[in-house]
Amino acid sequence: MNTEQTIHFMSDTCRLTGTLHLPENASPPVVIGCHGLFANRNSPKQVDLANACARSGFAYLRFDHRGCGDSQGDFIKETSLQNRCRDLYHAIAAMQAHPQTGPLRCLFGSSFGGTVVLAHAAAHPTPLLITYAAPVNSTDIRHDTIRDNSGRPPSAALLTDALEFDITPKLDCVKNILTAHSQNDETVPVAHAHTIHNAAREPKQIIIFQGGDHLMSTPDHQKKFEALFLNWIKKEGRG
Numbered sequence: 001m002n003t004e005q006t007i008h009f010m011s012d013t014c015r016l017t018g019t020l021h022l023p024e025n026a027s028p029p030v031v032i033g034c035h036g037l038f039a040n041r042n043s044p045k046q047v048d049l050a051n052a053c054a055r056s057g058f059a060y061l062r063f064d065h066r067g068c069g070d071s072q073g074d075f076i077k078e079t080s081l082q083n084r085c086r087d088l089y090h091a092i093a094a095m096q097a098h099p100q101t102g103p104l105r106c107l108f109g110s111s112f113g114g115t116v117v118l119a120h121a122a123a124h125p126t127p128l129l130i131t132y133a134a135p136v137n138s139t140d141i142r143h144d145t146i147r148d149n150s151g152r153p154p155s156a157a158l159l160t161d162a163l164e165f166d167i168t169p170k171l172d173c174v175k176n177i178l179t180a181h182s183q184n185d186e187t188v189p190v191a192h193a194h195t196i197h198n199a200a201r202e203p204k205q206i207i208i209f210q211g212g213d214h215l216m217s218t219p220d221h222q223k224k225f226e227a228l229f230l231n232w233i234k235k236e237g238r239g
Helices: 044-055 081-097 112-123 156-162 168-173 191-199 219-234
Strands: 003-011 014-022 030-034 059-063 104-110 129-132 175-182 201-209
Touching: 003 081, 014 044, 014 081, 030 044, 030 081, 030 112, 044 059, 044 104, 044 219, 059 081, 081 104, 081 112, 104 112, 104 219, 112 129, 112 168, 129 219, 168 191, 175 191, 175 219, 191 201, 201 219
Parallel strands: 030 059, 030 104, 104 129, 129 175, 175 201
Antiparallel strands: 003 014, 014 059
């Protein structure tokens, strides 16, 4: 029977909280998911993927970045690409030290979480990557469409100071990546997905959902993405 554990680990001075989904098999390979800018580990996409992975024999860690969900930290003061990469680094270390999990299998990131896993993979060896709606720079993001958890636009200081980034020069270090995006994404233009795919090294795959939106709210797209996700992490012998 698949089980869930609430885990805690430190990232710098912040105590972060995560939910680890464990399948029945011993020492399962681990998938780690990074949520978007204003999301948390309980986003429906993360929960659905975690359950699907556990049913297929993979452990899945979904965790709250600092200042989000149940994790410690000041969201406004501590949210940055660098700090979220630090959180991911420590999440990986926590899984490597966990007595019930096997090796890291894949990193998944949605929206800004995709930027985080791309930046991490450009600097650290990573078996497999999957991104959805990931921006490669902050310049092209349609800021007028972004809302925080209360439905309000985020502060200009957060978007222009803390979240200025461009990881495009690092993308040629990335490989083993499945890139997904929706054609009509209202926040991150679909051109970002093509930039990732064109720059990344083989093996790589891209899927563009016709229509759709930034949240992947179309059920058919969700079902197709889950199938592609599982297929990607199951394949062995990648270069």
